[in-house]
Amino acid sequence: MTDTKPDWHQRARSLVIEGRAFIDGRYVHAVSGLTFDRASPIDGRVVAQVASTDVADVDLAVAAARRSFESGAWSRQPPRERKRVLLRFAELILEHRDELALLETLDMGKPISDSLAVDVNSTARCIAWYAEAIDKIYDEGAPTGHDALALVTREPVGVVAAIVPWNFPLIMAAWKIGPALAAGNSFILKPSEKSSLTAIRIAELAARAGIPDGVFNVLPGFGNTAGQALALHMDVDCIGFTGSTRTGKLMLQYAGQSNMKRVWLECGGKSPNIILADCPDLDRAAAAAASAIFFNQGEMCSAGSRLIIEEPVRDAVLEKVIAASRDLQPGDPLDPATRMGAIVDDLQLKTVLGYIEAGREDGAKVLAGGNRARQETGGFYVEPTIFGDVRQEMRIAREEIFGPVLAAITVKDAEEAVRIGNSVIYGLAAAVWTRDITRAHRMARALRSGMVYVNCYDADDITVPFGGFKQSGTGRDKSLHAFDKYTELKTTWIDLS
Numbered sequence: 001m002t003d004t005k006p007d008w009h010q011r012a013r014s015l016v017i018e019g020r021a022f023i024d025g026r027y028v029h030a031v032s033g034l035t036f037d038r039a040s041p042i043d044g045r046v047v048a049q050v051a052s053t054d055v056a057d058v059d060l061a062v063a064a065a066r067r068s069f070e071s072g073a074w075s076r077q078p079p080r081e082r083k084r085v086l087l088r089f090a091e092l093i094l095e096h097r098d099e100l101a102l103l104e105t106l107d108m109g110k111p112i113s114d115s116l117a118v119d120v121n122s123t124a125r126c127i128a129w130y131a132e133a134i135d136k137i138y139d140e141g142a143p144t145g146h147d148a149l150a151l152v153t154r155e156p157v158g159v160v161a162a163i164v165p166w167n168f169p170l171i172m173a174a175w176k177i178g179p180a181l182a183a184g185n186s187f188i189l190k191p192s193e194k195s196s197l198t199a200i201r202i203a204e205l206a207a208r209a210g211i212p213d214g215v216f217n218v219l220p221g222f223g224n225t226a227g228q229a230l231a232l233h234m235d236v237d238c239i240g241f242t243g244s245t246r247t248g249k250l251m252l253q254y255a256g257q258s259n260m261k262r263v264w265l266e267c268g269g270k271s272p273n274i275i276l277a278d279c280p281d282l283d284r285a286a287a288a289a290a291s292a293i294f295f296n297q298g299e300m301c302s303a304g305s306r307l308i309i310e311e312p313v314r315d316a317v318l319e320k321v322i323a324a325s326r327d328l329q330p331g332d333p334l335d336p337a338t339r340m341g342a343i344v345d346d347l348q349l350k351t352v353l354g355y356i357e358a359g360r361e362d363g364a365k366v367l368a369g370g371n372r373a374r375q376e377t378g379g380f381y382v383e384p385t386i387f388g389d390v391r392q393e394m395r396i397a398r399e400e401i402f403g404p405v406l407a408a409i410t411v412k413d414a415e416e417a418v419r420i421g422n423s424v425i426y427g428l429a430a431a432v433w434t435r436d437i438t439r440a441h442r443m444a445r446a447l448r449s450g451m452v453y454v455n456c457y458d459a460d461d462i463t464v465p466f467g468g469f470k471q472s473g474t475g476r477d478k479s480l481h482a483f484d485k486y487t488e489l490k491t492t493w494i495d496l497s
């Protein structure tokens with residue numbers, strides 16, 4: 001029998017990678033002609049030259065987006081027509097599943113099996129879901145008196161710019177593309193400079209699906225050039241941002257300095273995963289705890305990076321999480337058997353190793369990992385790392401690391417767990433493991449987080465909102481609530497007297 005399994009290394013060698021911007025329906029070089037090298041975190045080798053867009057390119061993309069919006073070629077299409085085109089877009093993404101997965105893995109280092117099973121599939125599903133939703137949403141008639149008719153209708157905001165991070169390049173973009181395009185906006189996507197390749201690639205698929213010129217644009221480039229120019233632009237109506245809390249705060253400033261554009265922020269997290277002594281299944285909880293911090297190399301906004309354990313079960317839980325971490329050692333991201341890949345670049349590697357050092361210096365105890373791995377490959381890998389004896393005042397317990405580093409904190413009861421859980425500036429996700437339903441509900445109410453999982457972690461579906469309290473952000477991605485970001489409400493009052 002012949003082996004029909006794809007050799008991803010071979011495919012990577014023959015892949016033709018597009019690095020140009022996509023403006024007004026075609027690929028173009030940056031006006032300046034400048035490009036930057038993208039080195040794969042797998043082995044540090046340059047895989048693409050990417051257009052480095054700046055103010056002039058932003059002006060062109062915004063003008064194209066505005067023109068297309070005003071033309072009505074997309075914004076005034078009947079919802080069922082936008083649905084048809086977006087469903088075709090989702091289909092094309094799936095038809096290019098292998099290519100997109102390979103680009104995603106080469107670019108940001110995640111395991112190819114995850115890129116295939118998670119990233120590309122979720123992206124297509126998300127766009128298809130918003131396509132399916134848009135011709136089923138009705139506007140409102142207000143309960144006014146007999147002599148008036150008041151309509152509450154939704155309109156697209158206009159030109160929407162999305163600025164997204166590198167950890168789930170396709171999915172984070174799709175969470176904004178889906179609702180923004182379905183609602184009839186024109187769209188400009190600014191991917192992270194660390195992971196632009198799939199964003200650039202899907203622009204051509206969008207055009208092929210029938211999205212009119214100017215409605216979907218992609219501007220690769222850096223934050224302080226392309227990103228800042230977009231966020232300061234007087235003709236961008238809305239910024240959908242996902243990234244760090246630090247950059248999110250800049251978005252609010254840029255909006256204030258320019259045209260008061262709508263700003264929606266999906267930012268960082270330091271999420272508590274609380275395992276109480278009456279946890280119904282310690283094996284399941286420990287496996288979920290490992291996956292909550294080590295999936296995607298820990299480069300997850302909602303990572304369960306603080307494992308808060310009630311004292312009686314501390315040793316049993318830690319023993320199981322440490323055992324699970326041994327099965328998750330970093331490997332070659334292009335090997336389908338690999339479950340943990342590379343850290344996105346050398347800068348992020350240094351950040352993660354710096355936090356591991358800080359944990360040691362502050363007196364926490366390394367229970368597993370703690371080192372760089374696979375250095376001989378030229379790539380950027382870190383062992384899954386678990387710290388015990390962590391106290392809440394330590395940096396590793398308070399700051400987002402965005403890498404495979406778990407801080408385990410022991411508490412004496414549920415009340416202390418909630419207090420510590422809420423004691424950081426973030427409020428993205430939280431989990432509680434208990435068999436007591438009343439306690440689960442009481443804790444879910446007390447935890448100041450956008451998502452609370454009970455007896456699970458990172459349970460996910462496009463039907464539920466995703467986003468955070470406090471400095472984890474504003475607004476929500478996913479679900480029908482995401483339309484709130486990309487539409488304006490209009491009241492039309494008609495006097496019938």
Ligand code: NAD
Binds near residue numbers: 190
């Ligand atoms: P980042 O803030 O450095 O960059 C995010 C995006 O902003 C990138 O496209 C970047 O080029 C751009 N940018 C940077 N500086 C800018 C500036 N001055 N003006 C305009 N744009 C600028 O974040 P990152 O390192 O790419 O991503 C990691 C962060 O993203 C983590 O904090 C993580 O928690 C967060 N994140 C949040 C969610 C969520 O849904 N809440 C999801 C994924 C990632």
